[in-house]
Every structure is written in structure tokens, then in C-alpha cells.
Amino acid sequence: MLRSGDPSIKMPLLGSGQDRLVTFFAAIAIVTVIYLGRDVFVPIAVAILLAFVLAPVIMVLRRIRIPRTAAVVAVVLVTFLGLMALGGMIALQVTDLVAELPQYRMNMRDKIKSLKEAAGGSGTFERTMDLIQDLSREIDGAEAGQGLAGAADGRPVLVEVHQPPPGTLGTLSAVVAPLLHPLATFGIVFIFVLFILLQREDLRNRFVRLAGAHDLQRTTAALDDAGSRLSRFFLAQVALNAAFGVVIGLGLWAIGVPSPFLWGLAAAVLRFVPYIGAAIAAALPIGLALAVDPGWTMVLSTAALFLVVEPVVGHVIEPLLYGRSTGLSPVAVIAAATFWTWLWGPVGLLLSTPLTLCLVVLGRHVESLEFLDVALGDQPPLSASELLYQRLLAGDPLEAAAAAEEHLKQNSFADYADSVALPALRLAQRDAARGVLDDARQVRLKETLAELLDYLPDPDDLVGPPAEGTPHVLVLSARSALDEAAALLFAHRLRQSGLRCETRSRGGLGRPVGEEVNLLVLSYLSPATPAHRRYTIRRLKRDAPGRRVIVADWGIDEGQTERLEGEDAVVTSIAAAVEAVEAVPAPSASASAVPAAAPAPLRAGAA
Numbered sequence: 384m385l386r387s388g389d390p391s392i393k394m395p396l397l398g399s400g401q402d403r404l405v406t407f408f409a410a411i412a413i414v415t416v417i418y419l420g421r422d423v424f425v426p427i428a429v430a431i432l433l434a435f436v437l438a439p440v441i442m443v444l445r446r447i448r449i450p451r452t453a454a455v456v457a458v459v460l461v462t463f464l465g466l467m468a469l470g471g472m473i474a475l476q477v478t479d480l481v482a483e484l485p486q487y488r489m490n491m492r493d494k495i496k497s498l499k500e501a502a503g504g505s506g507t508f509e510r511t512m513d514l515i516q517d518l519s520r521e522i523d524g525a526e527a528g529q530g531l532a533g534a535a536d537g538r539p540v541l542v543e544v545h546q547p548p549p550g551t552l553g554t555l556s557a558v559v560a561p562l563l564h565p566l567a568t569f570g571i572v573f574i575f576v577l578f579i580l581l582q583r584e585d586l587r588n589r590f591v592r593l594a595g596a597h598d599l600q601r602t603t604a605a606l607d608d609a610g611s612r613l614s615r616f617f618l619a620q621v622a623l624n625a626a627f628g629v630v631i632g633l634g635l636w637a638i639g640v641p642s643p644f645l646w647g648l649a650a651a652v653l654r655f656v657p658y659i660g661a662a663i664a665a666a667l668p669i670g671l672a673l674a675v676d677p678g679w680t681m682v683l684s685t686a687a688l689f690l691v692v693e694p695v696v697g698h699v700i701e702p703l704l705y706g707r708s709t710g711l712s713p714v715a716v717i718a719a720a721t722f723w724t725w726l727w728g729p730v731g732l733l734l735s736t737p738l739t740l741c742l743v744v745l746g747r748h749v750e751s752l753e754f755l756d757v758a759l760g761d762q763p764p765l766s767a768s769e770l771l772y773q774r775l776l777a778g779d780p781l782e783a784a785a786a787a788e789e790h791l792k793q794n795s796f797a798d799y800a801d802s803v804a805l806p807a808l809r810l811a812q813r814d815a816a817r818g819v820l821d822d823a824r825q826v827r828l829k830e831t832l833a834e835l836l837d838y839l840p841d842p843d844d845l846v847g848p849p850a851e852g853t854p855h856v857l858v859l860s861a862r863s864a865l866d867e868a869a870a871l872l873f874a875h876r877l878r879q880s881g882l883r884c885e886t887r888s889r890g891g892l893g894r895p896v897g898e899e900v901n902l903l904v905l906s907y908l909s910p911a912t913p914a915h916r917r918y919t920i921r922r923l924k925r926d927a928p929g930r931r932v933i934v935a936d937w938g939i940d941e942g943q944t945e946r947l948e949g950e951d952a953v954v955t956s957i958a959a960a961v962e963a964v965e966a967v968p969a970p971s972a973s974a975s976a977v978p979a980a981a982p983a984p985l986r987a988g989a990a
Contacts, residue, residue, distance in 0.1 A: 421727050426568050430575030432737050436617045455580045463573050476645035624654045627696050634688040640668050655733050657716045665689035715759040768806035775828045784838035800876050800957045812865050812908050812938050825864040832868045842878035854967045856884040857900045863909045869937045870906035876957050896927035902967050903932045911936045920949040935960050
């Protein structure tokens with residue numbers, strides 16, 4: 384869901400040429416400040432995320448003519464009063480549960496006894512339990528010995544120390560002190576949410592001024608896109624997790640697990656924690672069911688409830704509601720959860736996914752922070768052509784073939800050849816022109832591409848052997864091994880069309896052309912200079928008179944070359960080359976008697 388609407392929208396917040404070392408130390412400084420100031424930054428982060436959730440509700444109220452101030456105050460008050468009510472209900476549920484726990488002790492003993500009997504009286508389980516009990520008795524005896532004092536006759540005397548009963552102020556302090564910090568944080572969040580929503584436009588304008596006032600169109604588009612996407616995602620996640628908690632609570636109530644409201648709410652909150660949240664939410668009521676029920680029915684029913692509801696929500700409803708993923712890679716989700724938990728504790732664990740999503744959206748719109756999108760986002764870091772080129776360089780045809788097969792499930796080989804394979808070879812030629820891809824590596828790349836094509840379905844299996852009378856094409860490599868690689872790719876594409884085709888390496892230009900060949904294709908991926916083309920065409924026309932010659936200049940864009948004397952067509956893409964070949968008339972009975980025909984009409988891609 385969280386894909387950028389226009390990848391070209393970038394905000395030049397920092398210079399793209401800024402020294403990376405300075406950026407690294409700046410990042411360390413920012414992380415240090417966030418860690419040391421977590422008491423301040425945690426409420427601000429929670430408030431900003433709540434503002435994203437509440438902003439759509441306020442916009443709805445604004446559309447029905449409710450003033451901004453009244454809408455903001457009403458929504459914030461209802462939200463925080465609801466949260467306080469939930470907190471009170473949770474406290475009551477926890478109190479009741481704690482009061483009921485002692486009566487479940489006998490059930491736990493019976494279950495441990497039954498497990499012990501099932502494991503066997505002399506088995507490992509019993510020996511382990513006996514060892515634990517012996518150690519417990521020794522530790523208790525040692526601690527008891529430390530509390531004994533010697534009497535006058537040498538017998539130990541137990542000494543007990545009693546604290547005086549606390550007064551009214553002491554009791555009040557013991558009750559209020561643990562609540563001061565959460566209440567203070569709650570109040571700070573309340574104030575920040577209120578002012579963020581009231582001053583939303585002013586804060587936006589200030590951020591625009593800081594981020595890129597010189598390009599208001601891009602900055603505004605980026606802010607609107609990020610705000611709308613994040614708001615929709617957060618709102619959908621809150622609604623989905625709340626529904627998950629309601630279903631779990633009702634299911635536990637039907638099963639008979641005590642305090643179903645508490646466990647339903649815990650399931651809704653813990654589901655914000657990626658991957659492990661639902662497991663933790665299931666472990667708590669399962670452990671309680673283990674203690675409450677003398678048998679095993681409640682335990683199995685509770686486990687079955689989570690095993691059914693969580694996969695349905697996670698793998699069916701979530702993809703329909705807000706896309707196939709959260710916009711984060713799976714590794715990034717785990718890394719972000721670890722990082723934010725280390726930084727801010729349990730609150731950081733709950734906020735890890737939303738906070739990391741904010742960083743990814745920021746990386747998609749701020750050019751200097753694009754590394755965040757690359758490192759954390761779920762968009763492939765390499766394009767299909769870049770990945771193919773990298774695998775060809777590494778000499779790995781297996782992974783390249785697997786990627787090609789995935790592409791071919793939804794596209795034709797013609798599309799793969801022109802949109803993936805040929806651009807990958809152009810990347811190779813660019814590196815060769817820069818002098819960073821030597822001849823040996825070019826040969827290795829060509830051989831890997833040949834292996835890749837062997838792994839793909841055989842054209843003869845798809846269209847059958849070439850029909851009698853179809854043109855026989857000879858694809859000649861002009862100079863380099865990369866020219867040979869492009870020739871192999873084009874020949875495979877021709878065979879996919881049911882044409883007869885063979886290739887010849889750069890050293891075979893001087894060899895005689897067989898009489899069965901009625902069309903020559905000269906493959907150039909390296910720069911096709913006019914002088915080299917004229918020389919090669921004259922040589923081909925002399926060795927193979929009457930044959931048509933097509934120049935395939937794969938390394939340039941359409942319209943950037945012109946046809947020279949003796950060339951029947953010039954093409955720059957595989958699709959155009961196939962069209963030019965298919966336009967050649969069927970050969971006569973004797974290939975040697977083929978007359979010098981007029982040039983074939985130029986097709987798409989020809990100059």
C-alpha cells in the first residue's frame with residue numbers, strides 16, 4: 384500500500400554530494416539524542432502517530448460543517464476518555480484475575496502430576512523434577528540458616544524483623560508513586576495530540592519551509608502523498624487489530640476462559656508487535672486455561688481459536704484491506720523491532736512498525752534519505768535488468784533462470800528479451816566502454832547467458848521444428864563477446880517464432896555462408912561505427928551475394944542511427960528485428976538462385 388505515487392517526487396532536503404562520513408556521525412548523534420531524550424520523544428512519537436489516526440475522523444467532521452476547534456477537541460476528548468475507560472476496565476479485570484488465581488493452584492498440581500505419570504515413574508521427567516525439588520530445599524535451608532541466631536545454650540533461635548505499619552501518607556505514596564510516570568506521559572501525549580491537530584496546517588507550512596520552499600509543488604505533493612498513505616494505513620491497522628481483539632474476546636468468552644475482555648484487549652494491542660505479538664497474545668490465555676480447566680478441553684479450544692483467527696486475519700483480510708505487505712521487507716520488520724525495543728523499551732516495540740514506515744515514506748520522497756527506502760522498503764532494490772546483469776557477472780545462471788521464469792509466468796519471452804535481457808547487456812556494454820569489464824569477464828558473461836537460455840523452455844518444444852520454406856537466418860557477431868551474447872539472445876527469440884536460425888561468433892565473418900542461408904543479421908552491442916559497418920557489409924555482400932543484410936545496433940535508442948549503403952534495414956530492438964526478419968519473403972527452392980531483391984521495408988525500430 385505504501386508505494387510512492389510518483390518516484391520522481393523528491394525533496395532536496397540535503398545535498399546529494401554530502402560527505403557520507405558526516406552523515407554517518409550525524410545519524411549516530413541523532414540516535415544518541417533520541418535514546419537519552421526518550422522520556423520526551425516517546426510521548427511526541429505516540430502523539431504524532433495518534434494524530435495520523437485521528438486526522439481522517441476530523442476531516443469527516445469538517446466536511447459536515449463542524450468548526451475545526453470543536454471537531455479536534457471532541458475527537459481528542461472522546462479518544463482519551465475512551466482510553467482511560469479501557470485502562471480502568473483492564474485494572475478491574477487484572478484485580479479480579481489475581482484474586483481468583485489461588486483457587487486454580489490445585490488444577491496445576493493435578494496437571495503436573497498427570498504429566499509426570501504420563502512420562503513414566505522412572506523417566507527423565509521425574510528425575511528432573513526431583514532434582515529441582517532437592518535444589519529448592521537446599522536453597523531454602525541455606526536461606527533459613529542465615530536467619531538463625533545462636534541462643535545461650537547453642538540452639539538456633541529464629542529472628543524475625545517486622546516493619547512498622549505505614550501511615551496514611553506512606554500508603555498514599557505507595558499507591559500514587561507507580562502511577563505518576565504513566566499519568567504524566569498520558570497527559571503529555573494528550574496535549575501534543577491536541578496541538579498537533581489544531582496547528583496541523585501551520586506545522587505543515589513550517590516543514591515545507593524547512594524541507595524545500597524553493598520547489599513547493601514537489602514538497603506539497605510529497606507531504607500529501609505521505610500523509611494520506613500513512614493515515615489510511617494506521618487507521619486500517621487500528622480497525623483490523625481492534626476487530627481481531629473483539630473476535631478473540633468473544634471466542635474466549637464462549638470457551639469459558641476467565642477475563643475474556645482483558646485477553647481480547649491484550650490481543651488487539653499485542654498484534655501491533657510484528658510476528659511475535661500474536662504468539663504472545665495466544666500464550667497468555669492458553670496458560671490461564673491450563674490452570675483453570677481440570678481437563679484439556681479449554682486449553683485445546685483456546686489454542687484452536689488463535690490458530691484459526693490469526694491466519695485468516697493475517698493472510699486473507701490484511702492483503703484485501705491494505706495490500707500484500709506493510710511496505711517493509713521482512714528482515715527490516717525484525718531489525719526495526721529490535722532497534723526500537725533497544726531504544727525505547729516495550730513502547731518502542733509497539734511503535735516499531737509505524738515508526739519504520741514513517742522512515743520509509745520519508746526515504747521515498749527525500750532524495751538524500753533514499754537509502755532508508757532501499758534498506759527498509761519491500762521494493763526490489765535492483766531492477767530486473769540490473770539483477771540479471773549482476774547474476775551474469777557472478778556466473779550464476781540458476782538464480783537468473785529462476786528470475787526469468789518468474790517473469791515469464793506473466794509475460795512473453797519477447798517482453799523479457801526487450802525489457803530485461805537486452806537492457807542487462809547494455810549495462811554490460813556501458814561498463815566495457817568505461818574499461819571496468821575486461822574481455823575475460825565478457826566471455827564469462829556470454830557463457831552464463833548461454834546457460835541461462837538453456838535452462839529456459841526449448842523453442843522447439845513450444846512451437847515445434849521450423850516449417851519447410853521458412854527463412855533461414857544467420858546471426859553474426861560483429862566484434863566483442865557482448866555482441867555474441869546479444870546474438871544468442873536474438874537467435875533464441877527467433878526460434879521462439881518458429882524460424883530457422885544459427886549464430887556465428889566474431890571470428891566467423893570470413894567463413895563461407897551456406898546456400899541455405901537467405902538472411903544475415905549483423906549483431907552490434909559494442910559501438911557500431913560507420914566505417915566498421917561499411918567494411919563488414921561489403922565483405923558480407925561479396926561472400927554472400929544476393930543475401931539480405933540487417934544491422935542490429937542493440938546499444939542505441941531508436942532513431943539514433945541511419946541506414947548505410949548495402950544495409951537492407953537497421954533495427955535497435957529485438958521486437959523490431961523480429962519484424963524485419965519476418966518481412967523477408969520465403970526462400971525459393973534453390974537458395975543460391977536468390978536474386979538481389981529490393982530492401983525490405985523498414986519496421987518499428989528501423990531508422
